[in-house]
Amino acid sequence: MKVSGQHFRTIWLKPDDERVVELIDQRFLPHRFVIEDVRTVEQMATAIRDMHVRGAGLIGASAGYGMYLAAIEAALRRSFDEHMARAAAQLKATRPTAVNLSWAIKRQLKSVADGKTAGEKVALALRAAKLIADEDAEHCRMIGQHGLKLIQQIVHKKAGKFATANPPCGGSVNVLTHCNAGWLAFVDYGSATSPIYAAHDSGLPVHVWVAETRPRNQGSKLTAWELGEHGVPHTVIADSAAGHLMQRGEVDLVLVGTDRTTYTGDVANKIGTYLKALAAKANNVPFYVALPSSSIDWSMRDGMKEIPIEQRSEEELKRADGWLEGQQVEVRVAPERSPAANYGFDVTPRHLVTGLITERGVCEANEKSIFSLFPEHAP
Numbered sequence: 518m519k520v521s522g523q524h525f526r527t528i529w530l531k532p533d534d535e536r537v538v539e540l541i542d543q544r545f546l547p548h549r550f551v552i553e554d555v556r557t558v559e560q561m562a563t564a565i566r567d568m569h570v571r572g573a574g575l576i577g578a579s580a581g582y583g584m585y586l587a588a589i590e591a592a593l594r595r596s597f598d599e600h601m602a603r604a605a606a607q608l609k610a611t612r613p614t615a616v617n618l619s620w621a622i623k624r625q626l627k628s629v630a631d632g633k634t635a636g637e638k639v640a641l642a643l644r645a646a647k648l649i650a651d652e653d654a655e656h657c658r659m660i661g662q663h664g665l666k667l668i669q670q671i672v673h674k675k676a677g678k679f680a681t682a683n684p685p686c687g688g689s690v691n692v693l694t695h696c697n698a699g700w701l702a703f704v705d706y707g708s709a710t711s712p713i714y715a716a717h718d719s720g721l722p723v724h725v726w727v728a729e730t731r732p733r734n735q736g737s738k739l740t741a742w743e744l745g746e747h748g749v750p751h752t753v754i755a756d757s758a759a760g761h762l763m764q765r766g767e768v769d770l771v772l773v774g775t776d777r778t779t780y781t782g783d784v785a786n787k788i789g790t791y792l793k794a795l796a797a798k799a800n801n802v803p804f805y806v807a808l809p810s811s812s813i814d815w816s817m818r819d820g821m822k823e824i825p826i827e828q829r830s831e832e833e834l835k836r837a838d839g840w841l842e843g844q845q846v847e848v849r850v851a852p853e854r855s856p857a858a859n860y861g862f863d864v865t866p867r868h869l870v871t872g873l874i875t876e877r878g879v880c881e882a883n884e885k886s887i888f889s890l891f892p893e894h895a896p
């Protein structure tokens with residue numbers, strides 16, 4: 518997608534040195550656009566853990582490149598396989614919820630196993646890392662094409678009603694999203710944002726309610742920034758405003774991403790997603806989840822019981838950060854002595870999900886419908 522008119526992916530190989538991975542360090546957005554060079558698997562693990570990169574698809578792509586860097590290191594050591602196993606464990610320990618992480622690591626371990634020499638294994642790891650990234654971008658592009666049809670249907674349904682609605686949402690299809698399931702959360706396009714970009718690019722009137730997504734504000738910092746760079750009309754709202762807007766008929770569609778969805782259709786996503794799904798159900802607003810199949814956990818049946826939920830530091834919740842006179846500053850927003858519980862994700866049960874938008878099309882959030890799109894995973 519575009520940054521100041523120039524096309525960027527979130528992660529790529531340095532053009533003049535393929536042993537270096539470059540990525541957008543998202544900690545500084547929207548105020549500064551910083552590119553980080555990553556040379557070791559250790560540095561990649563830090564980038565994932567400390568959220569220089571984040572979002573399920575990008576976590577997977579970063580792990581893919583991390584395993585490639587590990588292969589370069591392993592080729593210089595006595596035991597290739599031991600170093601790769603250590604690197605896999607190190608990367609896997611960075612963040613627990615997004616299944617794309619272990620999916621990409623497993624895929625890399627499988628691909629290097631086919632190499633006979635260390636040199637061959639490095640070449641295979643490079644090829645797999647590029648493939649994981651390219652597939653992520655292509656799958657997100659396809660999600661955009663399938664999701665576009667849903668937005669077109671809403672445009673047809675709303676025809677004639679546009680003129681009477683009030684700004685900022687009057688005259689538009691109003692999509693509400695949470696967190697950042699945009700191109701910054703993937704390699705390109707995004708999952709939830711891809712249909713929005715496709716609709717905007719094809720001239721449909723679309724406006725996005727962007728929930729700020731406390732405590733890290735991926736909505737107000739990242740989603741608002743990338744929509745703005747692409748020229749998509751949007752409005753940042755407090756997380757707690759979503760129910761109010763739905764009740765007033767100012768949301769046509771809720772569109773979110775996911776970090777892990779079970780093969781039965783339970784959806785783990787950024788904390789606060791579940792409340793939005795409940796409000797959508799109560800107000801008859803369609804609630805769709807956009808995801809590449811790399812975010813489906815084919816081994817998990819019960820999302821509420823089985824999906825590991827990341828718990829992050831108290832400090833992240835008790836402080837807020839922002840920019841002041843060109844400096845990133847942090848301020849305390851809760852009493853120092855009050856304990857805080859900082860859950861990173863929640864699980865929306867399948868019965869609250871209207872549908873899943875995947876690279877192969879739209880399906881219902883249930884086992885039968887998911888397997889009908891992905892029969893190769895059926896038992």
Ligand code: MRU
Pocket residue numbers: 571572573574695696697698699702703708735773774775776786787788861
């Ligand atoms: O903690 P983050 O920023 O990695 O969480 C990201 C989200 O929850 C997104 O909504 C998400 O990853 C789904 S789309 C990749």
